[in-house]
Amino acid sequence: MSYLDMTLLRFSTAGSVDDGKSTLIGRLLYDTKSIFEDQYQALEKSSNLRGEEEVNLALLTDGLKAEREQGITIDVAYRYFATPKRKFIIADTPGHIQYTRNMVTGASTANLAIVLVDARKGVLEQTKRHSFISSLLGIPHLVVCINKMDLVDYSEEVYEKIRSEFEDFGARLAINDIRFIPISALKGDNVVTRSEHTPWYGGATLLNVLENVHIGSDNNLVDCRFPVQFVVRPNTDEYHDYRGYSGRVAGGVWKVGDEVKVLPSGWNSKVKSIDTYGKSLQEAFPPMSVTITLEDDIDISRGDMLVRPNNQPEQTQDLDLMVCWFNPVALKLNGKYAIHHTSKAARCVVKKILYKVNVNNLHRDQEDKTVGMNDIARISVRTTAPLFVDRYTRNRNTGSLILIDEATNETVGAAMVLN
Amino acid sequence: MQNYSLSHLEELESEAIFIIREVAAQFQNPVLLFSGGKDSITVYHLAKKAFWPAKIPFPLMHIDTEHNFPEAITFRDQLAEKDGINMIVKSVQDSIDQGRVVEETGVNSSRNLAQITTLVDSIEELKFDACLGGARRDEEKARAKERFFSHRDEFSQWDPKNQRPELWNIFNGRCKMGEHFRVFPISNWTEMDVWQYLKKENIDIPNLYFAHEREVVNRDGVLLAKSEFLTLKEGEAYENRIVRYRTLGDMTCTGAVTSECYNLDDIIEEVAATRITERGGRFDDRRSETAMEDRKKDGYF
Numbered sequence: 001m002s003y004l005d006m007t008l009l010r011f012s013t014a015g016s017v018d019d020g021k022s023t024l025i026g027r028l029l030y031d032t033k034s035i036f037e038d039q040y041q042a043l044e045k046s047s048n049l050r051g052e053e054e055v056n057l058a059l060l061t062d063g064l065k066a067e068r069e070q071g072i073t074i075d076v077a078y079r080y081f082a083t084p085k086r087k088f089i090i091a092d093t094p095g096h097i098q099y100t101r102n103m104v105t106g107a108s109t110a111n112l113a114i115v116l117v118d119a120r121k122g123v124l125e126q127t128k129r130h131s132f133i134s135s136l137l138g139i140p141h142l143v144v145c146i147n148k149m150d151l152v153d154y155s156e157e158v159y160e161k162i163r164s165e166f167e168d169f170g171a172r173l174a175i176n177d178i179r180f181i182p183i184s185a186l187k188g189d190n191v192v193t194r195s196e197h198t199p200w201y202g203g204a205t206l207l208n209v210l211e212n213v214h215i216g217s218d219n220n221l222v223d224c225r226f227p228v229q230f231v232v233r234p235n236t237d238e239y240h241d242y243r244g245y246s247g248r249v250a251g252g253v254w255k256v257g258d259e260v261k262v263l264p265s266g267w268n269s270k271v272k273s274i275d276t277y278g279k280s281l282q283e284a285f286p287p288m289s290v291t292i293t294l295e296d297d298i299d300i301s302r303g304d305m306l307v308r309p310n311n312q313p314e315q316t317q318d319l320d321l322m323v324c325w326f327n328p329v330a331l332k333l334n335g336k337y338a339i340h341h342t343s344k345a346a347r348c349v350v351k352k353i354l355y356k357v358n359v360n361n362l363h364r365d366q367e368d369k370t371v372g373m374n375d376i377a378r379i380s381v382r383t384t385a386p387l388f389v390d391r392y393t394r395n396r397n398t399g400s401l402i403l404i405d406e407a408t409n410e411t412v413g414a415a416m417v418l419n
Numbered sequence: 420m421q422n423y424s425l426s427h428l429e430e431l432e433s434e435a436i437f438i439i440r441e442v443a444a445q446f447q448n449p450v451l452l453f454s455g456g457k458d459s460i461t462v463y464h465l466a467k468k469a470f471w472p473a474k475i476p477f478p479l480m481h482i483d484t485e486h487n488f489p490e491a492i493t494f495r496d497q498l499a500e501k502d503g504i505n506m507i508v509k510s511v512q513d514s515i516d517q518g519r520v521v522e523e524t525g526v527n528s529s530r531n532l533a534q535i536t537t538l539v540d541s542i543e544e545l546k547f548d549a550c551l552g553g554a555r556r557d558e559e560k561a562r563a564k565e566r567f568f569s570h571r572d573e574f575s576q577w578d579p580k581n582q583r584p585e586l587w588n589i590f591n592g593r594c595k596m597g598e599h600f601r602v603f604p605i606s607n608w609t610e611m612d613v614w615q616y617l618k619k620e621n622i623d624i625p626n627l628y629f630a631h632e633r634e635v636v637n638r639d640g641v642l643l644a645k646s647e648f649l650t651l652k653e654g655e656a657y658e659n660r661i662v663r664y665r666t667l668g669d670m671t672c673t674g675a676v677t678s679e680c681y682n683l684d685d686i687i688e689e690v691a692a693t694r695i696t697e698r699g700g701r702f703d704d705r706r707s708e709t710a711m712e713d714r715k716k717d718g719y720f
Contacts, residue, residue: 003615003687008427075564075582078556080609087427089607101584108586216424230440234473242472248437248588253423277468285423287588289436289469302444326584340589343444400587409593411583 006082009210012091012110012139014103014130019116020147024185025079025092028207031192034081076106085211100359100374101326103130104414107137108400111215114143114206119152119182123165125360131166132359135173136322136376136416138396140218142170142178143209150184154197172362174393177213181206219286220395224252225313225388226306227342227398232291244275244291245300250342250397251390252308254292255283261309262300263388268309269296286397303344305388313388313398319348320418322357322392324376327405327412331371331379337412341387341401348381348403378418392416428616432465435604437588438567439469442549442602443476445592449549449602452538453479453506455491456667457624458553460498461613462604464622466551467502478505480541480550482534485512486648486669494625509541539575542599549592549600557609567606573597610665611690618683628686630663630679641674665690 013021029035079090091106093099107113113134117127134142144166152158159182170178181190182198183206189195192207204212232244258271274281275291284290292306300306307313325331332350339348355364356377371377392399403413425433439462442449451466453459466475481495499506511533514520520536542550556563566582568590583591592600605613617624634645634657643649645657648671662675663686680686 004426004428004619006427007424008430075579077563078607079563080557080607082427082609082611087609087612105584105586109588216422219423221423229437230444230470232470232473236472239472244472246440246469248433275471277471287430287433288425289433289440291471338593340591342589396587400589402586402589402591404591404593409591409595411585411591414584414586 003084006085006087007215008087008089009112009213009215010089010091010110011112011114011210012093012103012106012134013114013116014093014106014133019118019126020185021092021116024114024116024145024147024183024191025090027185027188027191028090029079029081031188032081032083032207076102083207083211088210100129100133100376101324103133104137104324107134107139108396108414110134110137110139111218112141112143112210112213113139114145117144117146117162117166119146119148119155119158119162122162123169127166128169128361129359131170131173131175132362135175138392138416139175140177140215141213142173142175143206144178144180145183145185145206146180147183147185149182149189149195149198150187154182154189154195156198156200159201179203179209181209220251220390220397221253221285222251223311223313223390223395224254224258224306224308225250225390225395225398226254226292227344227388228300228302228304228306229343231301242293243297244293245306246289246291247343248289249284249286251286251395252311253283253285254290256280259309260294260306261312262298263305263307263312263315264386265298265300265304267296267298269294269298271295303342305342305344307388313390314419315386315388316419317383317386318419319381319383319387319389319415321379321381321401321415322376322418323371323379323403323413323415325371325373325413327410328373329405329412331375331377331413333369336406337381338404338406339381339383339387339401340404341389342398344385344387346383346385346387347406348383350379350381352380354378354380379415389417389419391419428612428619431605431608431612432468432616434607435462435465436469438590438602438604439466439551441590441592442551443470445590446549446600448545448547449477449551450507450545450547451475451477451479451551452553453481453495454553454667455481455487455495455625456553457613457617457628458555458605460553460622460624461608461616462551462553463498464620465604475504478507480507480509480545480547482538482541483508483510484534484669485510486646486671488625488627488644488664488667488670490625490627491667494623498623507541507545509537511537513537514540542575543597547599548594549602551602551604553605554601554603555608555610555613556606565603565606567603568592569601569603570594571599571601575599577601611687614683614687614690618687625667627664627667630661630681630685632659633662633675634658635660635662635675642676643672643674644670646670 077092081088093102093106115130146162163180182201183190190205227247228245229247232246234242256271260269272293272295274284336349339346353369355366390398399417401415402411405412514537515522520533566585635642636655636657663678664675680689
């Protein structure tokens with residue numbers, strides 16, 4: 001198998017200082033030979049300076065000065081490793097409740113989430129929080145690693161108890177693919193190699209799951225959506241009349257000859273060609289970046305969307321959203337914000353705050369409607385121009401948007417469309 | 420049924436092209452920072468792809484320390500000529516001559532820090548609001564926390580603790596007058612991805628990356644090339660070795676590796692087997708544990 005056949009898997013991990021998350025990542029990197037000698041020596045040196053006996057692998061990802069000083073992870077850290085089958089991108093996020101926003105950020109692009117449970121402690125509030133956020137952000141695959149099995153004598157009974165405890169709670173999650181693996185990140189059991197200590201476990205190792213989980217159908221291949229990102233007009237002799245619409249396929253499989261409807265103008269046309277650098281393709285699918293040309297000359301600009309006449313997104317100025325708030329300044333009822341949705345920019349006003357969600361138990365709080373940093377809430381907004389949206393659960397690309405404070409330009413919220 | 424999935428290189432390429440197009444759409448006056456190294460060559464190639472059949476709608480800019488490898492400069496000039504690129508060259512020597520920055524002296528001196536001033540001055544002078552660069556998150560631990568769209572205030576400073584959250588594929592490039600963004604389209608690529616992509620796309624790179632004979636001196640395990648900018652310490656001597664470079668910086672701070680890789684296939688094999696990171700041979704990173712973060716806060720690439 002050559003590297004040209006490798007695929008890409010993005011996964012998120014979340015956890016706090018003592019549940020073994022850093023050890024697990026370190027183990028994956030180390031056992032797949034992705035930590036280099038000079039990195040390891042630098043870690044050894046830093047750990048020694050800090051008076052720690054063992055090499056602290058958290059120092060591998062906690063690169064910022066403040067993080068190293070305080071011994072905490074502040075931000076999402078991205079880590080990379082590869083096996084001959086796949087390249088992996090880890091979005092490693094801190095697990096404290098005050099870092100919900102980082103967890104949400106890391107989860108937004110992940111295909112899979114790893115949730116760690118300490119075998120001695122069982123399912124904790126934090127476990128539920130990670131799982132709920134993964135579910136809310138539409139991660140299709142969840143792997144529950146029951147860690148520190150070495151400290152409970154690799155007991156099948158402990159494993160089964162935690163598994164059933166999680167399943168009771170997991171029934172409320174919108175994730176169909178949930179797997180359980182008994183591991184010891186420290187000793188390496190069932191991480192990369194199968195453990196001799198768990199003969200009662202018939203499933204795959206963690207790396208095996210990561211390498212083989214089927215992600216081909218995670219993208220929406222049914223509803224054709226193509227947000228126009230940039231209009232290509234070469235104005236050269238050779239390509240004098242060329243007018244191409246560049247963008248990243250947000251849904252569906254596009255083919256040359258397909259009927260096209262342009263939103264918001266409503267004009268119909270057909271796909272004339274699907275171009276990339278110096279060559280034309282017969283079809284394009286998510287997440288390909290291509291340039292589409294049409295049979296007819298139509299006025300199209302950034303923010304417009306190409307769809308199929310018989311399968312259109314909802315065009316609306318009224319959005320029902322689940323928002324995650326990122327800013328120390330609370331969400332303002334009746335406040336105005338800038339909105340970025342696909343390639344379209346608009347403004348909106350917050351009409352209603354319906355309830356906040358307690359991320360630890362999924363309970364709705366209709367009393368306290370102050371939406372502050374790290375809060376998740378259901379709101380409704382009205383936009384200045386119609387947006388072309390799908391439900392987030394149907395399409396992550398056309399069902400997501402961000403809110404921006406127009407005074408500071410900061411990204412203050414991220415929202416998922418519930419319409 | 421057909422399998423609608425991309426290879427890892429195709430997906431990384433698609434992501435990078437998306438980011439580059441987003442820069443052209445969201446900013447008034449972007450620029451691509453070009454060093455002549457393999458990463459900026461990769462970004463340049465991706466930019467060509469992003470706008471084909473039109474030309475890249477922004478210029479390239481090279482911050483020339485004049486301590487570069489002559490081979491890298493020749494490569495830059497030939498590429499600019501061949502592709503008809505609008506290549507802006509800004510010189511660190513000019514900044515030194517104008518008294519904007521004082522040159523370091525001593526055995527381990529370099530112009531690595533001096534180029535920050537030239538870069539920041541050039542951004543102000545030419546009013547760029549976005550600078551595309553070839554930095555990758557896997558290069559260095561401070562870069563592991565870098566955004567695709569990384570905000571810089573009016574002093575070009577990076578505030579790592581207060582970065583804008585970046586979700587899905589939605590990027591917020593809004594900024595005030597005088598502020599700008601650094602944008603890193605190949606953030607998610609590793610060294611290996613870059614080598615594999617160069618091979619797959621058949622992209623030309625300076626011959627410094629391939630094995631050649633060179634006079635070098637071994638300083639604390641780093642092989643530094645003989646040049647007019649390097650002062651030997653007592654007891655040091657040049658020797659002839661077959662070497663190549665995994666990364667290109669100034670001649671004064673970039674170490675060579677002993678290697679017999681004469682083509683990209685050899686390199687891909689060597690990188691797969693190697694046990695030292697590519698920046699392991701960079702003196703500029705070794706100055707302290709947070710050398711990269713400190714420089715980035717001040718406006719470094």
